[in-house]
Amino acid sequence: MQKLFTNRHKLFVAISAASFSMLSPVSVAQDDTEQPAIPMPAIEAPVLEEMMVVGRQQSGAQTISQERMEDAFAADLMGSDQISRTGDSNVAVALTRVTGVTLNQGKYVYVRGLGERYSSVQLNGAQVPSPELTRNVLPLDIIPASIVDSLKVQKSYSPDLPAHFGGGNVDIRTKSVPDEFVFNITLGTGQNTGSGSDDLTYSGGGKSDGLPASIDKALDTYQGNIDINGIRRILSTEVDDSVTPAQALESILINRDLMLAINRDVDIRKDKSPLDQNGAVALGNSWDLGDDWTIGSILNWSEKTEWRNKDQERRGVGAPDVTYSSIKRTVEDTKELGSVGVGINYQDTHKVEASYMLIGNETDEAALTFAQNSNNNLADGNQKVTYETRYQDRELEVTQATGKHSFDQLSGDILGNVEIDWFYSDSSVETNIPGAATIGGDNTVDPATGEILSTRITSNSSAQFAFLNLKDDVISNGWNAKLPLAFDNAEVTLSGGYSYNDKSREYYGYTALIDVGGGDFLVGTPGDVFTDSKINDLNNDFTLTMSRGFGTESYVAAQMTDAFYGMIDATFNDAWRLTAGARYEDFRTAVLPIDLLDYTGVTLQQLIDKLDDENQTYARRNDDVYPSMALTFMNDGFMWTETFQLRLSYAKTVVRPDLRELSDVVYIDPELNIRVKGNPNLLDSELDNFDIRGEWYFDGGNNLTASLFYKDIAGAIEQKLEPASDSDILMSFYNAESGEIYGLEIEGLLNLDYGFFFSSNLTLSDSEVVSLKNAGFTNAVRPMTGQSAYVLNAQLGYDSDDGKHGAALAYNIADEKLAFAAVLTGHDDAFEQPFSSLDFTYSYYPIEQLTFKAKLRNLLDEDREITQTNLSGQNVTILTQEVGTSMSLDISYNF
Structure with missing residues (x-):
């Protein structure tokens, strides 16, 4: 372990040094016919003269770079060509290449060290619902990279964005109607080194119809x-x-x-998983209708199935040699996409597009947990075993319409073209877990070899079957208008707009328990015990109950937001740019807990009575104004640059609690498998955001960006441990007294000789949360959850002169970050350890229409680890999760 950490640290230091070396201005001479002198965005490849490469990279690079330079507020962008180069399969992984962005649990983005609650996600500028049972944020691993045109991560707040803004706003912009005929077919396969003959599966397959x-x-x-x-x-x-x-x-x-009536066919067995499978088809075209009108359409379909072992080792921090467990876990994950888009264009001044997208995600999981503790000692031949199966079906449906219109100037030379854009989005999501099973047993094992000699389902306990259903609907619409004005030494743009967001959520959960008594009928695995014949035998002690669990679990909720904004953007003498504005939001929310097993009407009446109480916490409303200002200095030829920009900005924003965090309910977090309780008294967090950003664009596409940021967070929302039994964990939420985070971001691109280029970005940051001293935390002052002292991305790329070969070696690492704060126990806080990801992608283009792409992920074969220091000063690895090295091969043909 020490050797691995040392090597990883050396690799980090070496690449960091290379990143800082780009601070010195560098200019590489290029042939004008081969390398147009245009500013290029970070993490972009050099442009070659081959027509094939220009089509893949140059046009996209110019658009991305131009948008970034013209944006008044600091933003990072990534185009589809960059995503393709690194071979990232979904939006979540692609965003880890962006400066200051890290990934949590493989699907939630942390921007500038702030957790997912501090980041908002939009799809083509509109808010969409989340299929997550325990979070309001959209899991970005369900959005395939194949439909993405560009990703924009805006880190400085502007009034045209939702006021719920902390680390940044991520806008996923999908590919629009093409300008020419497109027909692409992709087939692929792959495997992970962690897969083998010890993979797990189960008999029933999990795909039942829900509550019988x-x-x-x-x-x-x-x-x-x-x-x-x-x-x-x-x-x-x-x-x-x-x-x-x-x-x-x-x-x-x-x-x-x-x-x-319950599906009890959940006997887990070993099996060898097949190879990964994926396929995709894209078909589109546009047609000219005379000289003025153009119509077009595009169809996309894709499906990808992966089998992954996510084995874990866990140890109790207090007595790691006594309390520990080994979890064998195999997950089958299938993602499907179907989308269609149509558009009409009139003289490039009026564009209207409509799209429909259906994204499906099915996961089927089987897990075996073998646990030891003080009452089940391996030396005595005793072991606890838990059988778990979980099938989850998630479906996201999005219908959107957008329009962009430009109207000629009305009169004179002062007024420019009036631009108006609008959007309408109707999206819904449904998540079903139709009978997740958890069954406990006792193993008798050979103390010397650990071989299982016999198994018996635990008597006087319950087999648990959970039936969960989530429905979330979001209707979002709005418009923006711009009026440019031109004066002798100034250009001024007046803009404003309106947006409306209406969200409703229903969450219903039932838990069925099959209680068992004692008897010889319990000998064997679940497949031996919970058979039809044994249940029909009235001599066997079985009883079915519906659990009220730990209180009310189900709820209904709604949110509505009306927002208006106005902004002025003025440029003076092509050197200074001042952008200022404000956003007004009227926000309403209500979260009502429901007891599905109460047929008396008592709890419902109690709820209705409380709604008339002025101190009730079920519904709330607040409205406020959120100002923003940015000042930019621009200079061409400054310090050997082709273009130089310096930006300063300030904004006031808010971060609101999730619906579940506000609900007076207790639920199970499926990621951590612990109880979580909402807090109706939770308050909004208010943020003051400060940014300074310098951008240097050199000849030949080389560029450098450096940013300083500071955020002051009043009432930061954090998790805490509630009092519970010794063997139980109950988490809740609270408002800390204060929080702050500040840091430095550096990114750049350096074109090298012989077709090579090097790009890198580095974030250095620090944070602090101050909690109430009497809240029981081991450390009342500590870093914010998920914040790393450093985050490094580096990429070495290559393009051959003939345009037939391309390669990219990408490295990513984030320093340790707080996993959860320790309370009540006296142990220290728990930290997720650095994870070094080294990925390689190679592309071969034998002809212009054909592409072979090979990808290797996690070449260092690292595992994810969480460590915690106990009262004795011992540093204990409390969780290790296997990741494995993934290999894949894709073949694409463009007709």
Whole structure:
């Protein structure tokens, strides 16, 4: 372990030194016919004279670079050609190449060290719902890179963005209607080194229809109580609730029949996973209708299935040699996309496009946990085993329409063309988990070899089957208008707009428990015990109940936001640019907990009564004004540069709690498998944002950008540990007294000889959260969750002179970051350790229409680790998760 860390540290130092070497202005002589002297964005490849390469890179590079330079507020952009070069398959991975962006759990972006709650995500400028059960943020791993035209990460706030802004705003801009005929077919395969004959699968496949109809009907019939006693109360014809022997037997038989309706075919077995599979088709064209009109359309389809082992090793921080577990976990992940877009263009002054997108994501997981503790010691031949299966189906549906219109100047030389753009977005998401199973057992093992000798389902416990459903709908629309004015020494643009966002969410959760008593019928695995024949045998002690768990879990919620903004953008003498404006938002939200098993109406009436209370916490409203200002100095030829820009900006923004965090409910976080409780008294976090950014563009496409940022966060939202039992963890949320984060970002591109180029970005930052001293934290003053002292991206690229070969070696590392703050135990905080990702992509173009692409991911074969120091000063690795090295090969043909 020490050797691995040392090598990783040396690699970081070496690449950091190379990054800083670009601080010196460098100019590489280029032939004008081969290398147009245009500013190029960071992480971009040099442009070659080959027509094929120009088509892939130059046009996109010019557009991206020009947009970045013309934007009044600091932003980082990545085009589709850059994403293709590094071979990233989804938006989440692609964003890790952007300066100051890190990835959490493979799908949530952290911008400038601030967690996902501080980052907002838009799709073509519109907000979309999240399929996540426990978060409002969109998991970016479900958006395939193949449909992305560009990614924009805006780090300085502007009034045309939602006021919910912390680390930055990510806008995913999908490919629009093409200008010419496009027909592309891609096929691919791959594998991960962690896969093999020890992969896990299970018999039932998990794809049931959710809560069985017979149980749903029985809940109504027996008033939410379908255990034996609850059924007997309804069957009883006596005043004193006594039952006849026949009714008593009938209640048992009804209970057993309901039990049989549950999919119990969840026996886990070893199997070898097949190779990864992926395919994609894109078809589009445009047609001229006379001299003025053009129409076009595009179709996209893609599907990708991967099998991954995500094995874990866990150790208790207090007694790591006594309390530990090994988790064997295999996940089958399938992502599907279908989209269609149509557009019409009139004289390039009026463009209207409409699109429909359907994204599906299915995951099927089987896991075996083998655990040891003080009561189950391996030396005594005892071991706990837990069987878990979980199938999840997520579907995101988005319908959007956009328009851009330019109107000729009205009169005189002062007024320019009036520009108006608008959008309408109707999106919905549904997530289903139709019976995730958790069953506990006891293993008898050979102390010497660890071989399992026998298994028995734990008596006096329950087999748990969770049925969860989430529906989220978002309607979003708005418009923006710009009026340019031209004076002798100044250019002024007046702009303004309006947006409306309406979000509704329904979350319903049922948990069915099959309680078991003692007896020889418990010998064996779940596939041996929970059979139809054993359940039908009334001598075996089985009982079905619906759990109220740890309180109300289901809820309904809604959010509505009306927003107006105005902005002035003035440029003086082509040297100074002042942009200032403000946004007004009227924000309303309501979160109402629901007890699905309460048929008395008592809890509903209590909720209604509380809504009339002026101190109620279920619904809230706030409106405020959020100002923003940016000052830019521009100079051509400054310090050997072709173009130089210096930007300063300030903005006031807000970060609001997630719906679940505000709800008075308790739920299970599927990522951490721990209980989480909402806090209705949670307040918004208010932020003051300061940025300074310098941009240097040199001849030959070389460029350098350096940024300083500071954010002051009042009432930062953090997690804390609530009092619970010794074997239980209950997390909740609270507002810290204060928080701040500041740092330096450096990025640049250096073109080398013989077709090579080097690009890199480095973020150095620090943060601090101050919590209440009596909240029980080990460290009341500590770093913010997810913030790393450094984040480094580096890429060495190559393009052959004949345009037939391209390669990229990409490296990414983030320093350790706080995973969670320790409380009540006296142990130190837990930190996720640095993870070095070294990836390689090679592309071969034997002819212009054909592409072969080979990708290698995590060449260093590192695992993810979380460590924590205990009371004895021992640094314990409490969690290790296998990642493995992934290999893939894609073949694409353009007709």
